[in-house]
Amino acid sequence: MMKTLDRARTKRxxxxxxxxxxxxxxxxxxxxxxxKAEKLSPPQGWxxxxxxxxIERAHENVPFVSQVKDECFVCRQQRLRNEGYGIDxxxxxxxxxxxxxxxxxxxxxxxxxxxxxxxxxxxxxxxVCHHLRPADPQGKETSRCVAxxxxxxxxxxxxxxxxxxxxxxxxxxxxxxxxxxxxDCLGCHDKNVPDHNRLVELPDHPKxxxxxxxxxxxxxxxxxxxxxTAHWLWRGNSAxxxxxxxxxxxxxxxxxxNNF
Amino acid sequence: MxxxxxxxxxxxxxxxxxxxxxxxxxGAWHSKAPKDPYxxxxxxxxxxxxxxxxxxxxxxxxxxxPELPFDDPTVLDTRRRPTDKAYTVVNRYYTxxxxxxxxxxxxxxxxxxxxxxxxACVSACIVGALTKKENxxxxxxxxxxxxxxxxxxxxxxxxxAYEYYDPITPRVMKCTFCYERIxxxxxxxxxxxxxxxxxxxxxxxxxxxxxxxxxxxQDPARYLDHIYGEKELGGTSWMYISGEPFESVGFxxxxxxxxxxxxxxxxxxxxxxxxxPALLFALLGGLMWSTHKKQNTSExxxxx
Ligand code: SF4
Ligand code: SF4
Ligand code: SF4
Numbered sequence: 001m002m003k004t005l006d007r008a009r010t011k012r013x014x015x016x017x018x019x020x021x022x023x024x025x026x027x028x029x030x031x032x033x034x035x036k037a038e039k040l041s042p043p044q045g046w047x048x049x050x051x052x053x054x055i056e057r058a059h060e061n062v063p064f065v066s067q068v069k070d071e072c073f074v075c076r077q078q079r080l081r082n083e084g085y086g087i088d089x090x091x092x093x094x095x096x097x098x099x100x101x102x103x104x105x106x107x108x109x110x111x112x113x114x115x116x117x118x119x120x121x122x123x124x125x126x127x128v129c130h131h132l133r134p135a136d137p138q139g140k141e142t143s144r145c146v147a148x149x150x151x152x153x154x155x156x157x158x159x160x161x162x163x164x165x166x167x168x169x170x171x172x173x174x175x176x177x178x179x180x181x182x183x184d185c186l187g188c189h190d191k192n193v194p195d196h197n198r199l200v201e202l203p204d205h206p207k208x209x210x211x212x213x214x215x216x217x218x219x220x221x222x223x224x225x226x227x228x229t230a231h232w233l234w235r236g237n238s239a240x241x242x243x244x245x246x247x248x249x250x251x252x253x254x255x256x257x258n259n260f
Numbered sequence: 261m262x263x264x265x266x267x268x269x270x271x272x273x274x275x276x277x278x279x280x281x282x283x284x285x286x287g288a289w290h291s292k293a294p295k296d297p298y299x300x301x302x303x304x305x306x307x308x309x310x311x312x313x314x315x316x317x318x319x320x321x322x323x324x325x326p327e328l329p330f331d332d333p334t335v336l337d338t339r340r341r342p343t344d345k346a347y348t349v350v351n352r353y354y355t356x357x358x359x360x361x362x363x364x365x366x367x368x369x370x371x372x373x374x375x376x377x378x379x380a381c382v383s384a385c386i387v388g389a390l391t392k393k394e395n396x397x398x399x400x401x402x403x404x405x406x407x408x409x410x411x412x413x414x415x416x417x418x419x420x421a422y423e424y425y426d427p428i429t430p431r432v433m434k435c436t437f438c439y440e441r442i443x444x445x446x447x448x449x450x451x452x453x454x455x456x457x458x459x460x461x462x463x464x465x466x467x468x469x470x471x472x473x474x475x476x477x478q479d480p481a482r483y484l485d486h487i488y489g490e491k492e493l494g495g496t497s498w499m500y501i502s503g504e505p506f507e508s509v510g511f512x513x514x515x516x517x518x519x520x521x522x523x524x525x526x527x528x529x530x531x532x533x534x535x536x537p538a539l540l541f542a543l544l545g546g547l548m549w550s551t552h553k554k555q556n557t558s559e560x561x562x563x564x
Contacts, residue, residue, distance in 0.1 A: 105453055105454070106454055152448075152458060153448065153452070153461065153462050155464075158461075158467045158468075158470070158471050159470075159471050159474055159475070161458045164458075165455070165457050168456045169457050172308060172457070179361070185310065
Protein backbone atom coordinates (compact mmCIF):
# COMPACT_ATOMS: atom_id res chain seq x y z
CA MET A 1 0.00 0.00 0.00
CA MET A 2 2.66 2.47 1.09
CA LYS A 3 4.91 1.42 -1.72
CA THR A 4 2.32 1.87 -4.45
CA LEU A 5 1.45 5.32 -3.16
CA ASP A 6 5.10 6.28 -3.05
CA ARG A 7 5.63 5.02 -6.53
CA ALA A 8 2.66 6.95 -7.83
CA ARG A 9 4.00 10.13 -6.21
CA THR A 10 7.49 9.62 -7.69
CA LYS A 11 5.92 9.10 -11.07
CA ARG A 12 3.95 12.30 -10.80
CA UNK A 13 6.99 14.29 -9.73
CA UNK A 14 9.04 12.80 -12.52
CA UNK A 15 6.36 13.73 -15.02
CA UNK A 16 6.31 17.29 -13.73
CA UNK A 17 10.08 17.57 -13.93
CA UNK A 18 10.03 16.21 -17.45
CA UNK A 19 7.34 18.67 -18.43
CA UNK A 20 9.34 21.52 -16.97
CA UNK A 21 12.43 20.40 -18.81
CA UNK A 22 10.49 20.13 -22.04
CA UNK A 23 9.24 23.68 -21.59
CA UNK A 24 12.70 25.01 -20.88
CA UNK A 25 14.17 23.08 -23.74
CA UNK A 26 11.62 24.32 -26.27
CA UNK A 27 12.15 28.02 -25.76
CA UNK A 28 14.07 29.87 -23.14
CA UNK A 29 11.57 32.67 -22.84
CA UNK A 30 8.36 31.08 -21.52
CA UNK A 31 10.06 29.52 -18.52
CA UNK A 32 10.85 32.78 -16.69
CA UNK A 33 7.42 34.02 -17.75
CA UNK A 34 5.83 31.04 -16.06
CA UNK A 35 7.97 31.58 -12.99
CA LYS A 36 6.97 35.26 -12.95
CA ALA A 37 3.30 34.40 -13.15
CA GLU A 38 3.60 32.19 -10.10
CA LYS A 39 5.18 34.85 -7.94
CA LEU A 40 3.50 38.23 -8.25
CA SER A 41 5.54 40.06 -5.66
CA PRO A 42 9.34 40.08 -5.63
CA PRO A 43 11.02 38.10 -2.88
CA GLN A 44 12.23 39.76 0.27
CA GLY A 45 15.28 41.92 -0.24
CA TRP A 46 15.01 41.94 -4.01
CA UNK A 47 16.07 45.08 -5.83
CA UNK A 48 15.57 45.87 -9.47
CA UNK A 49 18.79 45.21 -11.43
CA UNK A 50 18.72 48.73 -12.85
CA UNK A 51 17.96 50.40 -9.56
CA UNK A 52 21.46 51.68 -8.91
CA UNK A 53 21.59 53.14 -12.39
CA UNK A 54 18.15 54.75 -11.87
CA ILE A 55 19.31 56.40 -8.66
CA GLU A 56 22.40 57.78 -10.37
CA ARG A 57 20.39 59.01 -13.31
CA ALA A 58 17.90 60.74 -11.06
CA HIS A 59 20.68 62.81 -9.52
CA GLU A 60 22.40 63.67 -12.79
CA ASN A 61 22.52 67.30 -13.68
CA VAL A 62 21.04 67.59 -17.15
CA PRO A 63 22.09 70.64 -19.13
CA PHE A 64 19.41 73.25 -19.05
CA VAL A 65 17.61 73.57 -22.35
CA SER A 66 17.07 77.28 -22.14
CA GLN A 67 15.56 77.58 -25.58
CA VAL A 68 13.11 74.99 -26.71
CA LYS A 69 11.26 74.86 -29.93
CA ASP A 70 7.53 74.68 -29.57
CA GLU A 71 6.23 72.03 -31.84
CA CYS A 72 2.71 70.64 -32.05
CA PHE A 73 2.26 67.13 -30.66
CA VAL A 74 1.38 65.58 -34.00
CA CYS A 75 4.28 67.18 -35.89
CA ARG A 76 6.66 66.06 -33.23
CA GLN A 77 5.31 62.54 -33.19
CA GLN A 78 5.56 62.39 -36.96
CA ARG A 79 9.09 63.71 -36.95
CA LEU A 80 10.28 61.24 -34.33
CA ARG A 81 8.75 58.43 -36.33
CA ASN A 82 10.35 59.63 -39.56
CA GLU A 83 13.70 59.78 -37.86
CA GLY A 84 13.24 56.23 -36.77
CA TYR A 85 12.73 56.81 -33.05
CA GLY A 86 10.40 54.45 -31.32
CA ILE A 87 9.86 52.51 -28.13
CA ASP A 88 12.65 50.13 -29.08
CA UNK A 89 15.12 52.88 -28.29
CA UNK A 90 14.10 52.84 -24.67
CA UNK A 91 16.72 50.85 -22.87
CA UNK A 92 15.78 51.51 -19.25
CA UNK A 93 12.82 49.76 -17.74
CA UNK A 94 12.68 51.84 -14.61
CA UNK A 95 13.09 55.48 -13.82
CA UNK A 96 13.34 56.76 -10.31
CA UNK A 97 11.49 60.06 -10.26
CA UNK A 98 13.80 61.50 -7.69
CA UNK A 99 15.84 64.63 -7.76
CA UNK A 100 17.65 66.96 -5.37
CA UNK A 101 15.40 69.65 -6.84
CA UNK A 102 12.35 67.98 -5.29
CA UNK A 103 14.10 66.84 -2.12
CA UNK A 104 15.15 70.38 -1.35
CA UNK A 105 11.57 71.50 -0.72
CA UNK A 106 9.84 68.51 0.81
CA UNK A 107 10.56 64.93 1.62
CA UNK A 108 7.27 63.42 2.73
CA UNK A 109 7.18 60.53 0.29
CA UNK A 110 9.56 58.08 -1.30
CA UNK A 111 10.34 58.71 -4.97
CA UNK A 112 8.14 57.01 -7.55
CA UNK A 113 9.58 54.04 -9.38
CA UNK A 114 8.27 54.92 -12.79
CA UNK A 115 7.90 52.10 -15.32
CA UNK A 116 9.14 54.08 -18.26
CA UNK A 117 9.18 51.35 -20.91
CA UNK A 118 5.79 50.08 -19.81
CA UNK A 119 4.27 53.52 -20.26
CA UNK A 120 6.01 53.97 -23.59
CA UNK A 121 4.71 50.63 -24.82
CA UNK A 122 1.18 51.38 -23.64
CA UNK A 123 1.05 54.87 -25.09
CA UNK A 124 3.24 54.35 -28.11
CA UNK A 125 3.66 58.08 -28.31
CA UNK A 126 6.62 59.80 -26.65
CA UNK A 127 5.15 63.25 -27.21
CA VAL A 128 2.37 62.73 -24.68
CA CYS A 129 4.96 63.52 -22.02
CA HIS A 130 7.98 64.82 -23.93
CA HIS A 131 6.19 67.79 -25.38
CA LEU A 132 9.21 69.88 -26.26
CA ARG A 133 12.60 69.18 -27.80
CA PRO A 134 16.03 70.80 -27.68
CA ALA A 135 16.25 74.02 -29.63
CA ASP A 136 19.08 72.62 -31.72
CA PRO A 137 17.48 71.58 -35.04
CA GLN A 138 20.05 68.77 -35.33
CA GLY A 139 19.20 67.51 -31.86
CA LYS A 140 17.06 64.44 -32.28
CA GLU A 141 16.59 63.30 -28.74
CA THR A 142 13.66 64.13 -26.57
CA SER A 143 14.45 66.34 -23.62
CA ARG A 144 14.30 64.96 -20.16
CA CYS A 145 11.73 66.60 -17.87
CA VAL A 146 14.46 67.94 -15.62
CA ALA A 147 16.13 69.73 -18.51
CA UNK A 148 13.52 72.48 -18.32
CA UNK A 149 11.35 71.78 -15.28
CA UNK A 150 13.50 72.62 -12.32
CA UNK A 151 12.94 74.70 -9.19
CA UNK A 152 9.38 76.02 -8.88
CA UNK A 153 8.58 79.73 -9.25
CA UNK A 154 11.72 80.62 -11.18
CA UNK A 155 11.35 84.36 -11.85
CA UNK A 156 13.14 83.92 -15.20
CA UNK A 157 10.45 81.50 -16.39
CA UNK A 158 7.34 82.38 -14.42
CA UNK A 159 4.98 80.37 -16.61
CA UNK A 160 7.00 77.16 -16.39
CA UNK A 161 6.03 74.73 -13.66
CA UNK A 162 8.68 73.17 -11.45
CA UNK A 163 9.76 69.55 -11.64
CA UNK A 164 7.47 68.24 -8.91
CA UNK A 165 4.41 69.93 -10.37
CA UNK A 166 5.35 68.85 -13.90
CA UNK A 167 5.39 65.22 -12.80
CA UNK A 168 2.17 65.48 -10.83
CA UNK A 169 0.24 67.44 -13.43
CA UNK A 170 1.23 65.09 -16.23
CA UNK A 171 0.76 61.84 -14.30
CA UNK A 172 -2.47 62.69 -12.49
CA UNK A 173 -3.92 64.53 -15.48
CA UNK A 174 -3.34 61.60 -17.79
CA UNK A 175 -4.49 58.97 -15.30
CA UNK A 176 -7.69 60.90 -14.72
CA UNK A 177 -8.31 61.41 -18.40
CA UNK A 178 -7.72 57.76 -19.26
CA UNK A 179 -9.39 56.41 -16.11
CA UNK A 180 -6.29 54.33 -15.60
CA UNK A 181 -3.55 54.40 -13.02
CA UNK A 182 -3.48 55.86 -9.54
CA UNK A 183 -4.47 59.44 -8.76
CA ASP A 184 -3.86 59.42 -5.00
CA CYS A 185 -0.58 59.97 -3.17
CA LEU A 186 -0.09 56.44 -1.92
CA GLY A 187 -1.00 54.93 -5.28
CA CYS A 188 2.43 55.90 -6.59
CA HIS A 189 4.51 56.79 -3.54
CA ASP A 190 5.51 54.90 -0.46
CA LYS A 191 5.39 57.05 2.63
CA ASN A 192 8.79 58.22 3.71
CA VAL A 193 8.60 56.51 7.08
CA PRO A 194 11.42 57.54 9.40
CA ASP A 195 13.77 54.78 10.48
CA HIS A 196 12.06 53.26 13.52
CA ASN A 197 15.22 51.45 14.58
CA ARG A 198 16.47 54.76 15.83
CA LEU A 199 13.15 56.06 17.16
CA VAL A 200 12.00 53.15 19.26
CA GLU A 201 13.44 52.97 22.75
CA LEU A 202 12.87 49.62 24.42
CA PRO A 203 14.79 47.40 26.84
CA ASP A 204 16.30 44.19 25.50
CA HIS A 205 13.47 41.80 26.31
CA PRO A 206 10.43 44.07 26.57
CA LYS A 207 7.11 43.00 27.96
CA UNK A 208 4.17 43.26 25.53
CA UNK A 209 2.71 46.11 27.57
CA UNK A 210 5.98 48.01 27.33
CA UNK A 211 5.85 47.73 23.55
CA UNK A 212 2.30 49.10 23.51
CA UNK A 213 3.30 52.03 25.68
CA UNK A 214 6.26 52.75 23.42
CA UNK A 215 4.07 52.73 20.29
CA UNK A 216 1.57 55.05 21.96
CA UNK A 217 4.34 57.50 22.79
CA UNK A 218 4.10 58.84 19.25
CA UNK A 219 0.94 57.25 17.83
CA UNK A 220 -1.53 58.64 20.37
CA UNK A 221 -4.27 59.36 17.86
CA UNK A 222 -4.04 55.93 16.30
CA UNK A 223 -4.30 54.54 19.82
CA UNK A 224 -7.50 56.45 20.47
CA UNK A 225 -8.94 55.35 17.14
CA UNK A 226 -8.04 51.74 17.82
CA UNK A 227 -10.12 51.85 21.02
CA UNK A 228 -13.25 52.42 18.94
CA THR A 229 -12.73 49.60 16.46
CA ALA A 230 -14.36 46.18 16.54
CA HIS A 231 -10.88 44.67 16.85
CA TRP A 232 -10.59 46.23 20.26
CA LEU A 233 -14.18 46.20 21.48
CA TRP A 234 -15.11 42.75 20.16
CA ARG A 235 -18.44 44.29 19.52
CA GLY A 236 -20.21 46.06 16.75
CA ASN A 237 -21.57 45.55 13.31
CA SER A 238 -20.25 42.69 11.30
CA ALA A 239 -21.88 43.64 8.05
CA UNK A 240 -20.71 40.58 6.14
CA UNK A 241 -21.58 37.87 8.64
CA UNK A 242 -25.08 36.85 7.71
CA UNK A 243 -27.40 36.42 10.66
CA UNK A 244 -24.70 37.36 13.19
CA UNK A 245 -24.45 41.06 12.60
CA UNK A 246 -24.53 42.14 16.23
CA UNK A 247 -23.89 38.84 17.86
CA UNK A 248 -20.82 39.39 20.04
CA UNK A 249 -21.73 41.19 23.22
CA UNK A 250 -18.88 40.34 25.52
CA UNK A 251 -15.32 41.58 25.34
CA UNK A 252 -13.16 44.58 26.05
CA UNK A 253 -16.03 46.92 25.25
CA UNK A 254 -18.26 45.42 27.90
CA UNK A 255 -17.09 42.97 30.53
CA UNK A 256 -13.40 42.18 30.01
CA UNK A 257 -10.78 43.56 32.34
CA ASN A 258 -7.61 43.24 30.22
CA ASN A 259 -6.81 46.64 28.90
CA PHE A 260 -3.52 46.03 27.15
CA MET B 261 -38.49 115.03 20.85
CA UNK B 262 -37.76 111.51 22.03
CA UNK B 263 -34.27 110.42 20.99
CA UNK B 264 -33.67 106.71 21.01
CA UNK B 265 -30.43 105.00 19.90
CA UNK B 266 -31.56 104.49 16.34
CA UNK B 267 -32.70 108.06 16.01
CA UNK B 268 -29.35 109.26 17.26
CA UNK B 269 -27.42 107.31 14.63
CA UNK B 270 -29.81 108.55 11.94
CA UNK B 271 -29.09 112.15 12.77
CA UNK B 272 -25.34 111.65 13.04
CA UNK B 273 -25.24 109.61 9.84
CA UNK B 274 -27.16 112.27 7.95
CA UNK B 275 -24.77 114.91 9.22
CA UNK B 276 -21.81 112.79 8.14
CA UNK B 277 -23.10 112.24 4.64
CA UNK B 278 -23.95 115.93 4.30
CA UNK B 279 -20.43 116.89 5.34
CA UNK B 280 -18.91 114.24 3.04
CA UNK B 281 -20.92 115.66 0.19
CA UNK B 282 -19.65 119.18 0.75
CA UNK B 283 -16.08 118.10 1.43
CA UNK B 284 -15.10 117.32 -2.16
CA UNK B 285 -11.87 119.24 -1.97
CA UNK B 286 -11.02 117.88 1.44
CA GLY B 287 -8.19 115.83 -0.07
CA ALA B 288 -9.03 113.06 -2.54
CA TRP B 289 -8.50 109.48 -1.34
CA HIS B 290 -5.18 107.95 -2.30
CA SER B 291 -4.54 104.24 -2.55
CA LYS B 292 -1.77 103.15 -0.18
CA ALA B 293 -1.19 99.93 -2.08
CA PRO B 294 2.45 98.85 -2.46
CA LYS B 295 3.81 99.25 -5.97
CA ASP B 296 5.36 95.85 -6.58
CA PRO B 297 3.98 93.40 -4.06
CA TYR B 298 4.27 89.63 -4.00
CA UNK B 299 1.18 87.62 -4.67
CA UNK B 300 -0.12 84.14 -5.17
CA UNK B 301 -2.14 82.83 -8.07
CA UNK B 302 -4.53 80.00 -7.22
CA UNK B 303 -5.44 77.89 -10.23
CA UNK B 304 -8.66 76.10 -9.32
CA UNK B 305 -8.43 73.86 -12.39
CA UNK B 306 -5.22 72.39 -11.02
CA UNK B 307 -6.07 71.89 -7.36
CA UNK B 308 -6.60 68.23 -6.52
CA UNK B 309 -7.86 68.83 -2.98
CA UNK B 310 -5.01 67.03 -1.26
CA UNK B 311 -4.94 69.54 1.65
CA UNK B 312 -1.16 69.45 1.78
CA UNK B 313 -1.32 73.26 1.89
CA UNK B 314 -3.39 73.12 5.08
CA UNK B 315 -0.89 70.73 6.59
CA UNK B 316 2.08 72.91 5.62
CA UNK B 317 0.37 76.05 6.91
CA UNK B 318 -0.30 74.33 10.20
CA UNK B 319 3.35 73.31 10.44
CA UNK B 320 5.05 76.56 9.47
CA UNK B 321 2.75 78.65 11.69
CA UNK B 322 2.95 76.19 14.59
CA UNK B 323 -0.83 75.92 14.86
CA UNK B 324 -2.42 73.29 17.11
CA UNK B 325 -2.98 69.83 15.62
CA PRO B 326 -6.36 69.43 13.95
CA GLU B 327 -9.18 67.27 15.28
CA LEU B 328 -9.16 65.05 12.22
CA PRO B 329 -5.91 64.27 10.42
CA PHE B 330 -5.03 66.09 7.23
CA ASP B 331 -5.39 62.97 5.10
CA ASP B 332 -8.93 62.24 6.33
CA PRO B 333 -11.14 62.64 3.24
CA THR B 334 -14.34 63.12 5.28
CA VAL B 335 -13.17 66.61 6.24
CA LEU B 336 -14.08 67.79 2.76
CA ASP B 337 -17.73 66.82 3.28
CA THR B 338 -18.32 69.97 5.30
CA ARG B 339 -17.84 73.46 4.02
CA ARG B 340 -15.41 75.28 6.29
CA ARG B 341 -14.11 78.79 6.95
CA PRO B 342 -10.63 79.70 8.13
CA THR B 343 -10.48 79.69 11.92
CA ASP B 344 -8.07 80.70 14.64
CA LYS B 345 -6.60 77.20 14.37
CA ALA B 346 -6.46 76.98 10.57
CA TYR B 347 -5.41 79.98 8.52
CA THR B 348 -6.38 78.26 5.31
CA VAL B 349 -8.95 75.63 4.39
CA VAL B 350 -9.75 73.73 1.21
CA ASN B 351 -13.41 73.28 0.33
CA ARG B 352 -15.00 71.02 -2.24
CA TYR B 353 -17.72 72.22 -4.58
CA TYR B 354 -19.82 70.28 -7.03
CA THR B 355 -20.81 72.79 -9.66
CA UNK B 356 -22.66 70.32 -11.85
CA UNK B 357 -19.73 69.77 -14.20
CA UNK B 358 -19.64 66.19 -15.48
CA UNK B 359 -16.83 64.11 -16.91
CA UNK B 360 -17.30 61.93 -19.98
CA UNK B 361 -18.62 59.13 -17.77
CA UNK B 362 -21.34 61.43 -16.41
CA UNK B 363 -19.72 61.60 -12.98
CA UNK B 364 -19.72 64.88 -11.08
CA UNK B 365 -16.35 66.60 -11.16
CA UNK B 366 -15.40 68.36 -7.91
CA UNK B 367 -13.75 71.76 -7.81
CA UNK B 368 -11.49 72.41 -4.84
CA UNK B 369 -11.05 75.91 -3.50
CA UNK B 370 -8.36 76.93 -1.05
CA UNK B 371 -9.30 80.03 0.91
CA UNK B 372 -7.20 82.27 3.13
CA UNK B 373 -6.69 85.99 3.61
CA UNK B 374 -6.61 87.66 0.18
CA UNK B 375 -4.02 90.23 1.29
CA UNK B 376 -6.00 93.02 -0.33
CA UNK B 377 -4.08 95.87 -1.93
CA UNK B 378 -6.20 98.37 0.00
CA UNK B 379 -7.40 96.25 2.89
CA ALA B 380 -10.60 97.08 4.70
CA CYS B 381 -9.22 95.46 7.84
CA VAL B 382 -6.21 97.78 7.92
CA SER B 383 -8.43 100.77 7.41
CA ALA B 384 -10.75 99.66 10.19
CA CYS B 385 -8.01 99.00 12.72
CA ILE B 386 -7.93 102.03 15.01
CA VAL B 387 -4.53 101.32 16.56
CA GLY B 388 -2.59 100.29 13.46
CA ALA B 389 -2.12 96.69 14.53
CA LEU B 390 -2.80 95.63 10.96
CA THR B 391 -0.56 97.03 8.24
CA LYS B 392 -0.09 96.41 4.55
CA LYS B 393 3.60 95.68 4.03
CA GLU B 394 5.68 96.55 0.96
CA ASN B 395 6.00 92.87 0.05
CA UNK B 396 2.22 92.49 -0.10
CA UNK B 397 1.51 90.83 3.24
CA UNK B 398 -1.19 92.25 5.48
CA UNK B 399 0.63 91.95 8.76
CA UNK B 400 -0.84 91.68 12.26
CA UNK B 401 1.02 93.00 15.26
CA UNK B 402 -0.34 91.44 18.42
CA UNK B 403 1.49 94.02 20.57
CA UNK B 404 -0.68 96.84 19.27
CA UNK B 405 -3.99 94.97 19.05
CA UNK B 406 -6.59 95.99 21.62
CA UNK B 407 -9.00 93.21 20.69
CA UNK B 408 -11.78 95.41 19.32
CA UNK B 409 -12.31 93.01 16.40
CA UNK B 410 -13.27 95.80 13.99
CA UNK B 411 -11.13 94.02 11.38
CA UNK B 412 -13.36 90.98 11.59
CA UNK B 413 -16.41 93.09 10.84
CA UNK B 414 -14.69 95.06 8.11
CA UNK B 415 -13.20 92.20 6.10
CA UNK B 416 -15.36 91.53 3.03
CA UNK B 417 -14.08 87.95 2.87
CA UNK B 418 -14.81 87.17 6.55
CA UNK B 419 -11.25 86.06 7.14
CA UNK B 420 -9.89 87.21 10.53
CA ALA B 421 -10.72 84.87 13.39
CA TYR B 422 -10.33 85.45 17.11
CA GLU B 423 -9.08 83.33 19.95
CA TYR B 424 -12.27 83.61 21.97
CA TYR B 425 -11.24 80.74 24.21
CA ASP B 426 -8.25 82.66 25.53
CA PRO B 427 -9.35 85.29 28.08
CA ILE B 428 -5.85 86.64 28.90
CA THR B 429 -3.93 87.00 25.63
CA PRO B 430 -6.37 86.50 22.75
CA ARG B 431 -5.11 87.19 19.26
CA VAL B 432 -6.68 87.89 15.89
CA MET B 433 -5.69 84.96 13.72
CA LYS B 434 -5.42 85.04 9.97
CA CYS B 435 -3.07 83.97 7.18
CA THR B 436 0.18 85.90 7.51
CA PHE B 437 1.26 85.33 3.89
CA CYS B 438 4.17 83.75 5.73
CA TYR B 439 5.55 87.26 6.18
CA GLU B 440 8.85 86.17 7.74
CA ARG B 441 9.44 83.46 5.18
CA ILE B 442 8.78 85.55 2.09
CA UNK B 443 10.85 88.43 3.47
CA UNK B 444 13.89 86.20 3.08
CA UNK B 445 15.61 85.83 -0.27
CA UNK B 446 14.00 82.95 -2.16
CA UNK B 447 11.54 82.30 0.65
CA UNK B 448 8.18 80.77 -0.19
CA UNK B 449 4.88 80.61 1.69
CA UNK B 450 4.51 77.20 3.32
CA UNK B 451 1.43 76.34 1.31
CA UNK B 452 2.83 77.28 -2.10
CA UNK B 453 6.03 75.42 -1.40
CA UNK B 454 4.30 72.13 -0.70
CA UNK B 455 1.53 72.17 -3.34
CA UNK B 456 2.26 69.14 -5.51
CA UNK B 457 0.67 70.55 -8.67
CA UNK B 458 1.57 74.21 -8.33
CA UNK B 459 -2.07 75.13 -8.00
CA UNK B 460 -0.52 77.95 -5.97
CA UNK B 461 1.99 80.02 -7.91
CA UNK B 462 4.02 82.46 -5.86
CA UNK B 463 5.65 85.51 -7.40
CA UNK B 464 5.35 89.21 -8.04
CA UNK B 465 1.73 90.21 -8.46
CA UNK B 466 2.43 91.87 -11.82
CA UNK B 467 4.13 88.69 -13.12
CA UNK B 468 1.30 86.53 -11.86
CA UNK B 469 -1.23 88.62 -13.73
CA UNK B 470 0.74 88.01 -16.91
CA UNK B 471 0.98 84.29 -16.15
CA UNK B 472 -2.76 84.14 -15.51
CA UNK B 473 -3.56 85.97 -18.73
CA UNK B 474 -1.27 83.67 -20.66
CA UNK B 475 -2.85 80.55 -19.18
CA UNK B 476 -6.32 81.81 -20.02
CA UNK B 477 -5.29 82.75 -23.54
CA GLN B 478 -3.53 79.46 -24.23
CA ASP B 479 -6.43 77.33 -23.01
CA PRO B 480 -9.68 79.26 -23.30
CA ALA B 481 -11.70 76.07 -22.99
CA ARG B 482 -10.22 75.35 -19.58
CA TYR B 483 -10.53 78.80 -18.01
CA LEU B 484 -13.09 81.55 -17.65
CA ASP B 485 -11.81 84.90 -18.78
CA HIS B 486 -11.77 86.35 -15.28
CA ILE B 487 -8.96 86.77 -12.78
CA TYR B 488 -10.68 87.08 -9.42
CA GLY B 489 -8.66 89.55 -7.39
CA GLU B 490 -7.26 91.51 -10.31
CA LYS B 491 -9.86 94.25 -9.94
CA GLU B 492 -12.05 93.12 -7.04
CA LEU B 493 -11.94 95.74 -4.25
CA GLY B 494 -9.06 97.51 -5.92
CA GLY B 495 -7.09 94.30 -6.33
CA THR B 496 -5.82 91.60 -3.99
CA SER B 497 -2.45 89.93 -3.66
CA TRP B 498 -3.99 86.48 -3.80
CA MET B 499 -5.79 85.90 -7.07
CA TYR B 500 -7.79 83.06 -8.53
CA ILE B 501 -8.43 81.64 -11.98
CA SER B 502 -11.10 79.04 -12.49
CA GLY B 503 -12.93 76.93 -15.02
CA GLU B 504 -16.21 77.25 -13.12
CA PRO B 505 -18.13 80.47 -12.46
CA PHE B 506 -16.74 82.08 -9.33
CA GLU B 507 -20.19 82.46 -7.75
CA SER B 508 -20.63 78.69 -7.93
CA VAL B 509 -17.46 78.00 -5.95
CA GLY B 510 -18.07 80.37 -3.06
CA PHE B 511 -16.79 83.72 -4.33
CA UNK B 512 -18.98 86.77 -3.99
CA UNK B 513 -19.14 89.19 -6.90
CA UNK B 514 -17.47 92.32 -5.54
CA UNK B 515 -17.10 95.84 -6.91
CA UNK B 516 -13.78 97.15 -8.18
CA UNK B 517 -13.94 99.97 -5.62
CA UNK B 518 -11.63 99.49 -2.61
CA UNK B 519 -13.68 99.57 0.57
CA UNK B 520 -11.43 102.08 2.40
CA UNK B 521 -12.02 104.56 -0.38
CA UNK B 522 -15.64 105.04 0.68
CA UNK B 523 -15.23 104.77 4.42
CA UNK B 524 -12.09 106.88 4.65
CA UNK B 525 -13.54 109.57 2.38
CA UNK B 526 -16.50 109.99 4.70
CA UNK B 527 -14.30 109.95 7.76
CA UNK B 528 -11.64 112.29 6.46
CA UNK B 529 -14.10 114.83 5.11
CA UNK B 530 -15.85 114.78 8.44
CA UNK B 531 -12.69 115.84 10.24
CA UNK B 532 -11.05 117.85 7.48
CA UNK B 533 -12.11 121.25 8.83
CA UNK B 534 -12.17 122.24 12.41
CA UNK B 535 -15.73 123.39 12.06
CA UNK B 536 -17.11 119.96 11.28
CA PRO B 537 -16.57 118.49 14.74
CA ALA B 538 -17.65 121.83 16.13
CA LEU B 539 -20.85 121.59 14.12
CA LEU B 540 -21.32 118.02 15.27
CA PHE B 541 -20.94 118.94 18.92
CA ALA B 542 -23.24 121.92 18.49
CA LEU B 543 -25.80 119.61 16.96
CA LEU B 544 -25.45 117.09 19.77
CA GLY B 545 -25.56 119.85 22.36
CA GLY B 546 -28.75 121.16 20.83
CA LEU B 547 -30.30 117.73 20.90
CA MET B 548 -29.35 117.19 24.53
CA TRP B 549 -30.67 120.55 25.52
CA SER B 550 -34.03 120.04 23.85
CA THR B 551 -34.48 116.54 25.24
CA HIS B 552 -33.50 117.68 28.68
CA LYS B 553 -35.98 120.55 28.51
CA LYS B 554 -38.78 118.25 27.44
CA GLN B 555 -37.96 115.80 30.20
CA ASN B 556 -38.00 118.65 32.68
CA THR B 557 -41.40 119.84 31.52
CA SER B 558 -42.84 116.35 31.59
CA GLU B 559 -41.43 115.78 35.08
CA UNK B 560 -42.91 119.08 36.19
CA UNK B 561 -46.20 118.12 34.59
CA UNK B 562 -46.08 114.86 36.54
CA UNK B 563 -45.64 116.71 39.83
CA UNK B 564 -48.52 119.09 39.43
S1 SF4 C 1 -9.03 89.52 3.02
FE1 SF4 C 1 -9.85 90.55 4.83
S2 SF4 C 1 -8.30 90.21 6.40
FE2 SF4 C 1 -7.31 89.81 4.42
S3 SF4 C 1 -6.40 91.78 3.81
FE3 SF4 C 1 -8.43 91.70 2.88
S4 SF4 C 1 -9.75 92.74 4.38
FE4 SF4 C 1 -7.87 92.22 5.46
S1 SF4 D 1 0.67 82.02 3.09
FE1 SF4 D 1 1.46 81.07 4.96
S2 SF4 D 1 -0.03 81.63 6.53
FE2 SF4 D 1 -1.02 82.01 4.56
S3 SF4 D 1 -2.14 80.12 4.09
FE3 SF4 D 1 -0.12 79.95 3.11
S4 SF4 D 1 1.12 78.87 4.67
FE4 SF4 D 1 -0.68 79.64 5.72
S1 SF4 E 1 -1.77 71.65 -1.74
FE1 SF4 E 1 -2.32 72.47 -3.77
S2 SF4 E 1 -3.46 70.83 -4.77
FE2 SF4 E 1 -3.38 70.32 -2.59
S3 SF4 E 1 -5.27 71.19 -1.78
FE3 SF4 E 1 -3.70 72.76 -1.51
S4 SF4 E 1 -3.87 74.03 -3.32
FE4 SF4 E 1 -4.96 72.16 -3.78
